[in-house]
Amino acid sequence: MHSESTTSRTGKKLPALAAAVLVLLFVLTGNGTARGAVGCDLNDPDRDVARLFPESTGYKTIYTSVLQKGGEKLLAKVESRLGDKFHGIYETIDVPYTIYEIFTNKKKVGYIHGVNQKGQFGGIQVFLALDLEGRIKAFYIQKMTSQYAGKLRDAKFGRQFTGLTGKDFDHYDVISGKAAGKIEGIRNPVPEAEADFRAALRAAKKNLVLMDEFVDLTP
Amino acid sequence: MITKFQVAYRNLLRKKMRTMLTIIGIALSAWVLVSLLGFNRGYEISLNKDIDNMGFQLMVMAKGCPYEAATLMLKGGTGLRYIKRDVVDEVMREPEVEQTTPFLMAAVFDPNKGESGGIAGYFGVEPKSFSAMKRSLKFRQGKWFTDENAYETVMGYEAAELEQREVGDMILMPEKNVQFKVVGILDRTGTQDDGTIFIPLKTAQKIFNQPDEITTIGIKLKSGADSARLEEKLYKLPDVQVVSLTQVKDTIMSLISTAKVMVLSIALIAILIAMVGVINTILASVWERFQEIGILKTIGAMPWDIFQLIWTETLILCTVGGILGVILALVLARVTDILIRSVLPYAPGGGLVVIDWKLVLVTLAAILGIGLLSGVYPAWKAGRIRPLEAIRGEVGR
Numbered sequence: 001m002h003s004e005s006t007t008s009r010t011g012k013k014l015p016a017l018a019a020a021v022l023v024l025l026f027v028l029t030g031n032g033t034a035r036g037a038v039g040c041d042l043n044d045p046d047r048d049v050a051r052l053f054p055e056s057t058g059y060k061t062i063y064t065s066v067l068q069k070g071g072e073k074l075l076a077k078v079e080s081r082l083g084d085k086f087h088g089i090y091e092t093i094d095v096p097y098t099i100y101e102i103f104t105n106k107k108k109v110g111y112i113h114g115v116n117q118k119g120q121f122g123g124i125q126v127f128l129a130l131d132l133e134g135r136i137k138a139f140y141i142q143k144m145t146s147q148y149a150g151k152l153r154d155a156k157f158g159r160q161f162t163g164l165t166g167k168d169f170d171h172y173d174v175i176s177g178k179a180a181g182k183i184e185g186i187r188n189p190v191p192e193a194e195a196d197f198r199a200a201l202r203a204a205k206k207n208l209v210l211m212d213e214f215v216d217l218t219p
Numbered sequence: 220m221i222t223k224f225q226v227a228y229r230n231l232l233r234k235k236m237r238t239m240l241t242i243i244g245i246a247l248s249a250w251v252l253v254s255l256l257g258f259n260r261g262y263e264i265s266l267n268k269d270i271d272n273m274g275f276q277l278m279v280m281a282k283g284c285p286y287e288a289a290t291l292m293l294k295g296g297t298g299l300r301y302i303k304r305d306v307v308d309e310v311m312r313e314p315e316v317e318q319t320t321p322f323l324m325a326a327v328f329d330p331n332k333g334e335s336g337g338i339a340g341y342f343g344v345e346p347k348s349f350s351a352m353k354r355s356l357k358f359r360q361g362k363w364f365t366d367e368n369a370y371e372t373v374m375g376y377e378a379a380e381l382e383q384r385e386v387g388d389m390i391l392m393p394e395k396n397v398q399f400k401v402v403g404i405l406d407r408t409g410t411q412d413d414g415t416i417f418i419p420l421k422t423a424q425k426i427f428n429q430p431d432e433i434t435t436i437g438i439k440l441k442s443g444a445d446s447a448r449l450e451e452k453l454y455k456l457p458d459v460q461v462v463s464l465t466q467v468k469d470t471i472m473s474l475i476s477t478a479k480v481m482v483l484s485i486a487l488i489a490i491l492i493a494m495v496g497v498i499n500t501i502l503a504s505v506w507e508r509f510q511e512i513g514i515l516k517t518i519g520a521m522p523w524d525i526f527q528l529i530w531t532e533t534l535i536l537c538t539v540g541g542i543l544g545v546i547l548a549l550v551l552a553r554v555t556d557i558l559i560r561s562v563l564p565y566a567p568g569g570g571l572v573v574i575d576w577k578l579v580l581v582t583l584a585a586i587l588g589i590g591l592l593s594g595v596y597p598a599w600k601a602g603r604i605r606p607l608e609a610i611r612g613e614v615g616r
Binding site for chain 2 (some may be wrong): 089118122144145
C-alpha cells in the first residue's frame with residue numbers, strides 16, 4: 001500500500017518530507033538527551049567476542065530495553081520469570097541492554113549479553129555467551145568489587161555454568177537462594193562471598209530471562 | 220485600491236517554486252546565522268557556569284602534579300606529588316582569599332575491572348570547606364560525611380550508578396581492602412564530579428599514609444580581588460604551581476575561536492549565496508515582466524514606484540525567509556548543539572546554543588538589511604526601464 005506522500009506530486013511531497021525529517025531529528029535528539037540508566041557493554045568487544053566465542057568471525061551490536069520491547073507488561077513478565085522485582089534506583093525499566101549477535105562468516109551462531117547486578121561492595125557485570133538456543137557457552141564476570149572477586153571471576157567457577165539454559169534456572173529462587181536440578185550443582189568457591197555468589201546467579205538468571213524475551217531463545 | 224504590497228505578493232506567487240527555493244535559501248542562511256550567534260553566546264555562558272560550579276578560581280598544587288582526574292587515571296596515581304597541609308594556612312593569610320579547601324587525590328589498582336584491571340580514583344576532601352565551596356552540588360540521596368575521620372563516602376551520580384550503590388550500601392577500596400559506607404549520592408552535574416568517589420580527607424590521608432599531605436588546594440577569591448596579584452604571591456611559595464581557572468577558560472576560548480572563525484566563514488558564505496539568490500530571483504522576475512513594467516510606466520508609474528514595487532518583493536522574501544530561519548534555529552537548537560559538540564575538542568555542560576529575543580531581532584534586522592541591499596540593483600534596473608523600448612521588447616532581451 002502506498003502512503004499519500006509517495007503517490008502525490010512533488011510539490012506536495014516537500015512539506016511531508018520536511019515534516020518527516022523534523023520528526024526523525026526530534027526522535028534522534030530526544031534519545032541523545034535522555035539521561036537513562038547505565039547499560040552493560042563489553043570493555044573491548046573485538047577482543048572479548050573473540051575470546052568468548054572463539055569460532056566467531058564478526059559481530060553485530062543491537063541496543064534495546066524492556067521499555068522499548070514491551071514496557072510495563074514485559075517488565076511484569078520478566079519479574080515474574082525472575083521471581084523477584086527489579087529494585088533499587090538503577091535496576092529500572094529503561095536500562096539499555098547491549099546484545100552482541102555473533103557470526104561465523106555470514107551465519108549467526110549465537111549471542112553475548114551482559115547485565116549489571118548489585119553486589120555486596122559494588123556493581124557486578126555478568127556476561128553470558130549463548131548459542132542460538134540459549135545454552136550457555138561461556139560465563140564471564142567483567143567487573144566485580146570484592147576481596148574474593150578473583151575466585152568468582154576464575155574460569156573454573158565460570159565453567160560450572162556451561163551448558164545451562166534458562167529452563168535450568170527456573171529451579172533457582174533468586175530471593176532465598178534455594179536451588180534444585182543442575183543449578184544445585186553450582187558450587188560457591190568462597191563461602192565468605194555468599195552474597196556476591198548469589199548476586200552472580202541472579203545476574204545469570206536475569207540475563208537468560210531478558211535474552212529469551214528480547215530474541216526468543218526457544219529451541 | 221490594490222496596494223504595492225498586494226501587487227508584489229501576487230507577483231511572487233506567479234513563480235511559486237522559484238519563490239519557495241529563494242525563501243529556503245534565505246531561511247537556511249538565517250538559521251546558520253542565528254545558530255552561530257547563539258553558539259557564540261551559549262558556549263561562553265556554559266563555560267563560565269562550569270567554572271563557577273567548580274567553586275574556586277585558583278588551584279595550588281605541587282610542581283609537576285596532575286591536577287585533573289583524567290590525568291590521574293591515565294597515570295594511575297604514579298605521577299602524584301604532594302604539598303604540606305600547612306600551605307593552606309599560608310594561602311589563607313592572603314587578603315585576596317575568601318576560602319580554601321584542600322584535596323588529596325589518590326588512585327588504586329583494581330585487578331577485577333575488565334580483563335587486565337583498571338584504576339579507581341578517590342578524592343579526599345574536607346567536608347566542611349569543600350561543601351561550602353561547592354554549593355552547586357545537590358544530593359540525590361543522603362548527605363555529606365558525619366565525621367572527618369569517618370569511613371564514609373559520597374559518590375558522584377555516575378560512580379554510584381556504575382557501582383550500583385545507594386545510601387547505606389558498602390563499597391570496598393580495592394588494593395587497600397578498606398570498606399566505606401555510602402552516606403550520599405550526588406545529583407548529576409555534567410562535570411567530572413559525576414564520576415568521583417569522595418571520602419573524608421583525614422581518612423584518605425590515613426589510608427594512603429600521607430598524614431600531613433595534600434595534592435591540591437582550591438582557592439575562592441574575594442569579590443573584586445586581583446587574581447593576577449595573588450598568583451604572583453603564591454608562586455613565591457616553594458615548589459608549588461598555580462593554575463588559574465581564568466587562564467584555563469582563556470585557553471579553551473582561544474582554542475574554540477578557531478572553530479568559531481570557521482563557522483563564521485561558513486555563515487558568511489551562506490549569506491552571500493542567499494544574497495546572490497535574492498538578486499537572481501528578483502532580476503529574473505524583472506526581466507520576465509519587462510513589458511509589463513513598460514506598460515505600468517506608460518500609464519503613469521514613476522521610476523520610484525517601480526523601485527518600491529520591486530523592493531517590496533525583496534522585503535517579502537527576506538521577511539518570510541528570515542522568520543522561517545529563526546523558527547528553524549529555535550526548533551533545531553538541540554540538533555545544532557549535538558552537531559557542534561561532536562566536532563569540538565571540549566564542550567562544557569549546559570546548552571551550547573543560546574537564542575534569545577534580542578538575538579532573534581538582531582538576526583532578522585541583519586537579514587532584512589542584507590536582503591534589501593540585494594534588492595537595490597534589480598529595483599534600480601526595473602526603475603530605469605524605458606516604456607516604449609519595453610513594449611517593443613527590444614531592450615534587455
